[in-house]
Amino acid sequence: MAQTESVSGPSTDHVEWERKPKSIDANLRDYETAYKNFSWKDVEREFDWSHTGKVNLVHEAVDRHAASWRKNKVALYYTDYDKRDEKFTFQDLKIQTSRAAHALKSLGVKKGDRIGVFLPRIPELYIVILGIHRLGAIPVPLFEAFMQQAVQDRLGNSEANVCITTPALKSRIPLAELPALKKLLLVGASDGLAPNESSYESLTAKAPDWLEPEWLTVDDGLVIHYTSGSTGKSKGALHRQYAMIGHYQTAKWALDLRDDDIYWCTADPGWVTGTSYGIYGPWTLGVSSVVIGGRFDPERWYQTIQRYQVTMWYSAPTAFRMLMSAGEAVPAKYNLKSLRHICSVGEPLNPEALRWVKKITGLAPHETWWMTETGMHIICNYRSLDFKVGCTGKSFPGTYASVVDDAGKEVPPGQLGHLVVKPGWPAMMKEIWNNKPKFDEYFRIPGWYSSGDTAYKDADGYIWYQGRGDDVIKTAGERVGPFEVESALVAHPAVAEAGVIGKPDAVRGQIIKAFIALRKGHQPSDELKKEIADFVKKHLAAHAAPREIDFVEKIPKTRSGKIMRRVLRAMDLGEPVGDVSTMEE
Ligand code: WTA
Helix, strand or coil: CHHHCCCECCCCCCCCEECCCCCCCCCCCCHHHHHHHCCHHHHHCCCCHHHHCCECHHHHHHHHHHCCCCCCCEEEEEECCCCCEEEEEHHHHHHHHHHHHHHHHHCCCCCCCEEEECCCCCHHHHHHHHHHHHCCCEEEECCCCECHHHHHHHHHHHCCCEEEECCCCHHHCCHHHCCCCCEEEECCCCCCCCCCEEEHHHHHHCCCCCCCCCCECCCCEEEEEEECCCCCCCEEEEEECCHHHHHHHHHHHCCCCCCCCEEEECCCCCCHHHHHHHHHHHHHCCCEEEEECCCCCHHHHHHHHHHHCCCEEEECHHHHHHHHHCCCHHHHCCCCCCCCEEEEECCCCCHHHHHHHHHHHCCCCEEEECCCCCCCCCEECCCCCCEECCCCEEECCCCCEEEECCCCCECCCCECEEEEECCCCCCCCCEECCCHHHHHHCCCCCCCEEEEEEEEECCCCCEEEEEECCCCEEECCEEECHHHHHHHHHCCCCEEEEEEEEEEECCCEEEEEEEEEECCCCCCCHHHHHHHHHHHHHHCEHHHCCCEEEECCCCCECCCCCECHHHHHHHHCCCCCCCHHHCCC
16 A cells, blocks of 8 residues: 555655743643653543443542532533523432433433434533433434434434434434434424424423432443444444543543633534544543534634633634634734643645644644544643644653554654554444444554554654545545445436546635546536535535535446546546556455
């Protein structure tokens, strides 16, 4: 494979350092010493379950705080800048998540069941996920922008038997195609419930204020997040309860969260960042979180920092670049001085975006590298550790990431290779739901978990992410599989064949570009491009729709029918592609 050839990464002799004052008051003060002495056993001791043997995330994230001095501390500040403006203490969360659990229990939900959560970013989204944990069931969060096909694939594969949703979103749940899905719990339904539907408000209004958590083992399921690979439909990464110790420790040392923080994670719990670091990390630490509903809007975002006096902000490069393109006059209107630390995730943070955030806030965003499958941060830049602008960082204590060749041998500094992690960190996925072969693919390089990314390590031990080694697309930080998009495209009556790639983009990192061969009788036109893109938006998800379409005669394929995306990428760059019939399988 190309990525393990002996290609050197760019020289880092002239890189710009982000230096840290020696006196910095970070939770993790001395990375190197902590790395040497670290033991996950020490972290376990900070959880009640290590003394009681009774495991449940909701106890550690909610109930134990409600029984402590944090009882009346705000856990969740919520606004949608329109209809709702609310706050919930840990005690409120204990009551609300107990009521949600009673409601779900009355629908028959029990330990181990997979429960779809298809809600917009409203407080109930957070309450319901924790309510599901209270019953020992497994939430399957679905991003609110998913359309029918995406919803069907995920609920179908996980065989969810109940889904919590809203009257507006329920039309995207094709019940006829989902034999396991028996009941819908609707948030905000006024009347006219079908026999298989219940009202969240009516069931929770009658429910008692307390339900003891279902006690589990550390190996029991926590959450399933669906994510995309380069082939096939999306796959469900199942995490175990034990992952919570990883969320907790990384939130403490990489996000540097403290009791007096007001923390804002901008990610939606439909994606892993929104659960690992929107729910599990901050709340096992007992930290106050801010959540805002509605769409991205630069004014609102700065307003949120000012309004809640946000101290720690966790966001993504595309968001920083979008703020950047809104200009400097917008942040100048707001007071952002409350901020003390910023982290970034999901895609590489380009130095321009880093410098811009630093200019408007005085703080450089710190990268965190991880994946749905890793469940928690693996490679980070730390608040107390000098780092190089543009680099991804160093392995989190208790984990070991490296760069290897095809045989699993670590390559010398500067040499490009596979970015891998030594298996065994606490939040490593337990399985790919119902798909052992897919799970095994991650361990194809003996002794390592393969991320699918390429990287190199420099002489100082810093890891530099270089790109994906496969065809997975990262658009605006969201992970999209080309196969899912191609399948949606070929369902359009005018499309005979389709091939999809990620095309580099200054703001979104990548955009989705589709090459399409039309069926006989259809003529290429701009209207048809728009119609096809809208078709994907309507059936799959807006973020998965191609932003660029090229009509071609034929999609280049191998003899066995595999789309040659490498050739599509060359075509996109206008490079000669030669005789594709001689391409290797
Ligand atoms: C990419 C998101 C560069 C990477 C938590 C990885 C990054 C994929 C970074 C996982 C980073 C994540 N720098 N690339 N700091 N963080 N990635 O599953 O390609 O949505 O494999 O998890 O995002 O995406 P996922």
